Amino acid sequence: MNAVESKKIWLSSPHMGGTEQDYVKQAFDTNWVAPLGPNVDGFENDIENYLGNNSHVAAISSGTAGLHLGLQLLGVSHGDEVLCQSLTFAASANPITYLGAKPVFIDSERETWNICPEQLEIAIKDRISKGKTPKAIIAVHLYGMPYLVEKIHKVASDYNIPILEDSAESLGSSYHGIKCGTFGDIAILSFNGNKIITTSGGGALIAKSSELKEKAIFLSTQARDNAPHYQHSEIGYNYRMSNIIAGIGRGQMEVLEKHVGYRRNNFDYYKKNLSDLSEVKFLEEPKGFYSNRWLTCIETTSYEVREKLRLALAKENIESRPLWKPMHLQPVFADCDAYLNGISDDLFDRGLCLPSGSNLEEEDLFRIVSVIKNELR
Numbered sequence: 001m002n003a004v005e006s007k008k009i010w011l012s013s014p015h016m017g018g019t020e021q022d023y024v025k026q027a028f029d030t031n032w033v034a035p036l037g038p039n040v041d042g043f044e045n046d047i048e049n050y051l052g053n054n055s056h057v058a059a060i061s062s063g064t065a066g067l068h069l070g071l072q073l074l075g076v077s078h079g080d081e082v083l084c085q086s087l088t089f090a091a092s093a094n095p096i097t098y099l100g101a102k103p104v105f106i107d108s109e110r111e112t113w114n115i116c117p118e119q120l121e122i123a124i125k126d127r128i129s130k131g132k133t134p135k136a137i138i139a140v141h142l143y144g145m146p147y148l149v150e151k152i153h154k155v156a157s158d159y160n161i162p163i164l165e166d167s168a169e170s171l172g173s174s175y176h177g178i179k180c181g182t183f184g185d186i187a188i189l190s191f192n193g194n195k196i197i198t199t200s201g202g203g204a205l206i207a208k209s210s211e212l213k214e215k216a217i218f219l220s221t222q223a224r225d226n227a228p229h230y231q232h233s234e235i236g237y238n239y240r241m242s243n244i245i246a247g248i249g250r251g252q253m254e255v256l257e258k259h260v261g262y263r264r265n266n267f268d269y270y271k272k273n274l275s276d277l278s279e280v281k282f283l284e285e286p287k288g289f290y291s292n293r294w295l296t297c298i299e300t301t302s303y304e305v306r307e308k309l310r311l312a313l314a315k316e317n318i319e320s321r322p323l324w325k326p327m328h329l330q331p332v333f334a335d336c337d338a339y340l341n342g343i344s345d346d347l348f349d350r351g352l353c354l355p356s357g358s359n360l361e362e363e364d365l366f367r368i369v370s371v372i373k374n375e376l377r
């Protein structure tokens with residue numbers, strides 16, 4: 001096959017389970033075509049039951065909206081500082097600036113690639129010594145791998161700083177049997193088109209109490225006071241999820257566990273077929289960690305090897321991507337402080353995300369593995 005004829009293999013594409021359109025049709029049939037209705041309530045219920053651990057879920061328009069609302073609910077406002085994992089997608093950090101606060105970036109550790117507890121503590125001490133206690137910490141379970149939950153939460157509680165848990169990539173992951181998305185003072189999920197389940201676009205905010213959940217819904221529906229006329233004592237947002245979109249989510253929740261299984265199988269296939277190559281290394285789960293393997297990422301031996309593989313795959317119509325470019329290297333955050341150990345720079349240089357959709361066929365995986373083996377032979 002040549003590149004023109006071969007089927008495009010995406011990094012992570014939507015994968016419908018089959019019942020999504022039934023829920024959407026119900027919404028049409030009953031005329032619940034609005035940002036509220038039975039699908040919204042049902043979807044929230046489904047997620048709460050799935051996550052357990054006293055989770056109270058508000059369905060909203062995106063993960064980014066969740067981070068924005070979450071930071072506001074944690075009391076972040078103009079002039080504050082928020083510590084944020086540097087190796088992540090820009091959506092983790094952007095909402096800090098929506099509130100007029102300033103991100104301070106923290107490097108990663110090698111075990112999970114997530115926020116480093118040592119750098120985190122160094123940063124907190126340094127910011128305090130400079131006269132400003134950080135208002136919140138944004139920790140991310142990147143590519144589905146849980147961060148060092150106990151260590152990170154210990155540091156946070158030692159200094160009494162709340163954690164906003166960015167679980168956008170980690171629905172279905174868990175840490176010692178407890179689901180990701182239930183560790184932070186507030187957590188968020190994303191249902192964007194490339195995530196483990198998708199509603200085409202959407203998100204959720206997870207709170208520890210029904211009061212906080214209600215406050216999130218209040219803010220996401222324009223902060224209307226309880227009055228017959230339209231009265232407002234606070235600035236609100238239009239961030240609620242539509243009942244149509246929530247219908248897709250209800251169908252997707254039925255296949256979530258299956259999708260996690262498929263993604264974990266992708267990881268196993270890659271590992272089985274590539275781990276005898278000396279140029280390729282995989283990120284293993286530390287004991288007690290369970291990753292949804294949203295994306296399978298490999299660590300190559302150099303930037304050159306990484307690029308060679310990426311270009312060879314692209315030539316065969318196969319999408320792969322370098323790891324997230326760390327936020328402390330982003331032009332838009334050039335004036336932000338960062339606490340660095342070199343690890344995220346190094347991972348960005350050498351890391352590559354491989355196609356990881358739950359809808360990949362065995363022949364797709366075979367094609368990908370063959371290209372990589374050929375290049376490294």
Ligand SMILES: *Cc1c(COP(=O)(O)O)cnc(C)c1O
Pocket residue numbers: 061062063064065088089091092140166168169189190191192201202203
């Ligand atoms: C996708 C993603 C988000 C943003 O979610 P949206 O629903 O796309 O707004 C935030 N953080 C991380 C780590 C993500 O991968």
